[in-house]
Amino acid sequence: MEKTLVILCLLGVLAGCQQQKESSARRTKDEARKVGAASAHQAIERGDPLVLKEYPPLPYPPGHNIYTDLLEERCQVLWKSVRPGELPEEEFIQQVQGWNVVVKEEIRNRHGPTIMDDLYNESQQLFKRQRDNPGLPAS
DSSP: OOOHHHHHHHHHHHHHHHHHHHHHHHHHHHHHHHHHHHHHHHHHHHOOOOEEEEEEEOOTTTHHHHHHHHHHHHHHHHEOOOOOOOOHHHHHHHHHHHHHHHHHHHHHHHTTTTTHHHHHHHHHHHHHHHHHHHHOOOO
């Protein structure tokens, strides 16, 4: 009976430790997103060019380069692959996501709520035309 009680107590302590780890990880994730968002707000306030960041590098869907060209041409938004440097990768990913949320909001504020979807749809149409007629220029 005593062994069972000791085992139950140990399991309870371990479960509590696991919950504390998960809570701490969630806080770290939230804090990293806030850091990224705050950095983006500062860049926008300074009047820096708008930049959407990409990390980790993902496989691009067909026509992605056309989409990023349209973003730059129509909205003056750059698309950049970035690297974590000294930061832990998971923290850096959260910072990038926080940054991008703010920048996307700013793009929509400046160019309309559907601009990103509109440009994506246009890029897909242009890609399809290029694929069907390989001699056509990109735009």
